[in-house]
Amino acid sequence: MTPEFTGSPEAFEAFYRRHVGEVSRFVARRVDDPYTAADLTADVFLAVIDSAHTYRPERGSEIAWIFGVAHHVVAAERRRARRESAAGRRIAGRRLLEPADIARIEERIDAESAARRVYQALDGVPEGTRRLIELVAVDGLSTAEAAAALGISPIAARVRLHRARKKVSFIFAAGGAHGYA
Template identity: 70%
Template sequence: MHAARDPAAFEEFYRRHVDGVTRFVARRITDPHLVADLTAEVFLAMLDSADSYRPGRGSETAWLYGIARNVVSVEWRRAARESRAVGRFAGRRLLEPDDVTRLEERIDAEAAARHHREALTGLPEGERAVVELVVVDQLTVAEAAAALGIRPVAARVRLHRARKALRAATEHAELPGRPSGSETDSLSYVRGNA
């Protein structure tokens, strides 16, 4: 990828994708400092793996979301190993109050997406990952497959299984605090009702 070797190309690439990557991370992480740090880590990891990008396998966005998914997964594993008290302050850069406010607003804006992710926790990891990328992150099934490193047909099968499981779960259980508006529309899409 040309952006890894050319600072001007990298800046253009960064500006084109930073909001999307920040939203991706904010849908999964609620701490504004950590959102900022992980977003930066995604772009550092992108520079390290730029030679692995193959345009024929998917869009830049799908490839970048695959990297972001790995960065977030690494963070979750790290946090699980460390105590919460130590983990909250270790290795953080200080953010200006305006930065914290902006990231808190972004995190609040992604609350519905986090709710959707919580509704999917009963699904196997592979199915949940496809649903997250297709419904929450709005990638195509082919792009989600590229981000996960699987074939498009496998992604379609996983999406079908997830929809079937969610349809069965919602038919047999009345959920308190059921989502409304666009949340219901998104969940209906996942279940295959839309």
């Protein structure tokens, strides 16, 4: 059985007027900000509408059910506020970026555009070959050094690079991002 307000807007208005005082007191006992209290009171009634099908008169009074809904709304707000507070604490004390900082970041982004093109070109290359190309073309290792880093022989590395040239030849056409030819 659902509460009587589910039939019409007028019935909901009567239901709201009958319970808004109790709900706002319930919320005000748990929240000290008047704007939050007003928002949560409205949220409670929205949640009541959404969960009207869950009301069972044999389990308790209408106001007890509403308070149960209100408890969940307030608890959800507290969880949200804790997450927001934790996020604020994580960034507290960090300085905001100055215009010079932004300029340096923009310069760094521009300077790394060739490397970004390499990464974009490598989307279709098999994982092992992609890691090898990244080490050589982006990170600047020699073929032998990259082979050692990946645990493969230098010959296998050279063969993979040779095959990769055919797939992504423009990466190496002008000497690669770090002078690989």
